[in-house]
Amino acid sequence: MVATNEPGAPARAKRRRADTRQRLLDAAFDAFAEDGLGRTTVEQICDRAGFTRGAFYSNFSSLEELFLAMWEQRSAQLLEGVRAFLDPDIDIGDPRQAVEYLLSAVPVDDKWFRITYEFTAHALRNPDLRRMMVAREDAIRNALMPVAVTLLERTGRRVPDPGAMGRALIAVHDGTATQCLLEPDDAAVRAHRTDLFLHVVEAYSEPIEP
Structure with a gap:
């Protein structure tokens, strides 16, 4: 069984979420600048950032x-x-x-x-x-x-x-x-x-x- 009250776990999870969010923002910046907002898709941003669509929609709607x-x-x-x-x-x-x-x-x-x-x-x-x-x-x-x-x-x-x-x-x-x-x-x-x-x-x- 994985302990859920491991010391520091919430802080690490928060850092991981912040890192995921920032990588998506950075990937989107490059995609928007190169391809244009109208031609950029969620999938393209996820590919650039190295994440799945689930990671995107857990941070942005x-x-x-x-x-x-x-x-x-x-x-x-x-x-x-x-x-x-x-x-x-x-x-x-x-x-x-x-x-x-x-x-x-x-x-x-x-x-x-x-x-x-x-x-x-x-x-x-x-x-x-x-x-x-x-x-x-x-x-x-x-x-x-x-x-x-x-x-x-x-x-x-x-x-x-x-x-x-x-x-x-x-x-x-x-x-x-x-x-x-x-x-x-x-x-x-x-x-x-x-x-x-x-x-x-x-x-x-x-x-x-x-």
Whole structure:
């Protein structure tokens, strides 16, 4: 008879489940990027990860749920990187430097860009999924903006409407990311991306009165 109260067994089972889930997420990331969301099947992801369909469905109910889990994970990693810039020892002298700091924490990822744009198109055909994406994007923006506001305050500027600035920054990010990926070797394109972010930051903020 196998003992069910072996010391450490629950912890090991939890680690195994977490490892299985992560391997499925990693396999799905590569499959979505290479083959596209519409052409990727549960079986393909399981083959890449080395698991059966049972392992998939014990962790996710659908490919959409898997994608949302992937998005949540990558968003958490993004926020962790951005929050590192709140280190009080980091000296930020002007708004351009604040923008450059933030952009260095938000890399233009070719694979992730392909995945998210295809999934956005999919969500536009699915009202429930679209509402979920809007809610998650709002949560990400609400978490990012306090960091941006704090960085700008260090440069002597305040943000009257963080929500409006957040939407403008996301619009610029999405548009310029496309240009950067289409012309990856053009330094002028990336410089223009920084300039556009700076214009938005200056347009949606104002000097702090002495």
